[in-house]
Amino acid sequence: MKVAVIGGGAVGATAAYDLADRGGDVTLFDRGDVGSGSTGRAAGICYDAFAADVDARVADRAVARFREFSGQGGFRFEETPYVWFAREGDERRERAIREHVPRMQANDRDVELVNPADLAAEWPALRTDDVAAAAVTRDAGCVRPAAYAELLAGKAESAGARVETGTEVGVSTDPTGVTVGGDRRGFDAVLVAAGAHTKRVLADAGVPVALKPYRVQALTTADGPDVPLTYDATGGFYLRPYGDGLLAGDGTEAVESDPDDWKRDADDWFVADVRDGLAYRVGHDAEVTDAWAGLCTATPDRDPLLGEIRDGLYVAAGWQGHGFMRSPALGEAAAEAVLGGEGVPAFDPTRFTGDEEFDIVEGMAIEESS
Numbered sequence: 001m002k003v004a005v006i007g008g009g010a011v012g013a014t015a016a017y018d019l020a021d022r023g024g025d026v027t028l029f030d031r032g033d034v035g036s037g038s039t040g041r042a043a044g045i046c047y048d049a050f051a052a053d054v055d056a057r058v059a060d061r062a063v064a065r066f067r068e069f070s071g072q073g074g075f076r077f078e079e080t081p082y083v084w085f086a087r088e089g090d091e092r093r094e095r096a097i098r099e100h101v102p103r104m105q106a107n108d109r110d111v112e113l114v115n116p117a118d119l120a121a122e123w124p125a126l127r128t129d130d131v132a133a134a135a136v137t138r139d140a141g142c143v144r145p146a147a148y149a150e151l152l153a154g155k156a157e158s159a160g161a162r163v164e165t166g167t168e169v170g171v172s173t174d175p176t177g178v179t180v181g182g183d184r185r186g187f188d189a190v191l192v193a194a195g196a197h198t199k200r201v202l203a204d205a206g207v208p209v210a211l212k213p214y215r216v217q218a219l220t221t222a223d224g225p226d227v228p229l230t231y232d233a234t235g236g237f238y239l240r241p242y243g244d245g246l247l248a249g250d251g252t253e254a255v256e257s258d259p260d261d262w263k264r265d266a267d268d269w270f271v272a273d274v275r276d277g278l279a280y281r282v283g284h285d286a287e288v289t290d291a292w293a294g295l296c297t298a299t300p301d302r303d304p305l306l307g308e309i310r311d312g313l314y315v316a317a318g319w320q321g322h323g324f325m326r327s328p329a330l331g332e333a334a335a336e337a338v339l340g341g342e343g344v345p346a347f348d349p350t351r352f353t354g355d356e357e358f359d360i361v362e363g364m365a366i367e368e369s370s
């Protein structure tokens with residue numbers, strides 16, 4: 001089967017590898033370099049702490065594959081526990097954490113509620129005197145996202161795929177193929193994994209999708225204390241160890257961004273907020289070494305769009321800020337769908353018509369089940 005994969009981010013590179021490894025005749029296209037989209041701007045936080053059955057299955061597979069690939073090329077999965085919590089007074093998120101943990105455990109996740117004093121004993125720098133409910137998973141780690149995409153694109157090439165970077169392509173639906181400049185190239189199947197550009201690429205081919213790109217932000221610091229991967233659900237920010245320092249972020253701008261015209265630098269308010277947050281949470285007066293923004297993609301129900309959307313045309317996007325950590329499983333599922341398997345039925349992109357009105361919800365937000 002001749003397959004075009006549009007987008008050499010973590011998801012497209014994984015799909016290209018799995019397709020080529022299973023006998024597909026694959027070409028992976030990227031308008032820039034492999035990993036030059038959102039993947040190259042991601043924080044590299046990976047964990048399996050998801051409550052819904054399908055999400056837990058996907059995350060379990062993703063973490064297992066990260067571990068399998070770790071040590072190959074320049075890619076390393078650095079095992080680091082992930083801790084998340086709600087503060088006192090934030091009863092809604094406290095209830096949500098207490099409700100999610102048993103559901104995660106029922107899905108075989110190695111997750112437990114943890115006493116704030118025990119957290120403080122393990123990580124003395126982490127302030128926990130205001131924590132109402134906290135949980136921890138040890139199935140988590142930190143990575144360099146671009147190294148993952150580079151590894152998987154390299155593995156795809158070794159399995160026989162062609163990788164064409166610096167090549168912006170469009171989709172042609174009748175017959176199935178891609179357009180490069182004015183030329184059409186025929187394929188049996190086209191997988192659009194173009195990140196924030198997915199909606200535009202498909203719209204140009206007359207295929208509407210319910211997807212909105214939105215801006216999030218991150219920064220790094222010169223140094224920092226010993227901390228786990230941490231998400232302060234009440235404060236709405238995360239941090240992770242990063243070399244000798246920390247990487248911290250969120251800074252969600254809950255409005256639709258133009259994927260070709262958005263501010264790449266972080267906002268001053270974001271940098272100030274995170275510096276305050278670090279001073280409060282880990283007692284660290286941070287020297288900021290870098291601060292940037294990037295794009296995530298939202299869907300109406302916060303679940304991905306993954307699967308066939310027209311005959312021979314497949315989409316893989318809409319990760320709501322969790323695309324990198326699930327990419328080894330999502331790319332694999334996309335490849336399976338292209339090869340005639342079922343993919344992930346819950347993520348079927350045809351559940352939307354593409355013209356839905358919806359608000360963008362911050363990706364890591366913790367909410368009670370409705």
Ligand SMILES: Cc1cc2nc3c(=O)[nH]c(=O)nc-3n(C[C@H](O)[C@H](O)[C@H](O)COP(=O)(O)OP(=O)(O)OC[C@H]3O[C@@H](n4cnc5c(N)ncnc54)[C@H](O)[C@@H]3O)c2cc1C
Pocket residue numbers: 006007008009010011012013029030031032033034035036037038039040041042043044045046167168169170193194195196197198201216217218249292293294295296316317319320321322323324325326
């Ligand atoms: C600051 C920040 C921090 C984040 N932190 C995390 C995190 O810790 N964990 C996590 O799970 N997720 C995180 N994310 C989200 C994560 O980056 C994305 O979900 C993930 O990288 C998406 O991967 P992708 O392969 O779908 O898309 P992308 O990495 O965006 O790849 C899409 C590719 O398509 C290419 N492309 C677009 N249009 C075309 C075209 N017409 N022709 C050819 N190529 C095209 C682009 O150049 C790009 O390389 C973060 C995002 C940001 C911005």
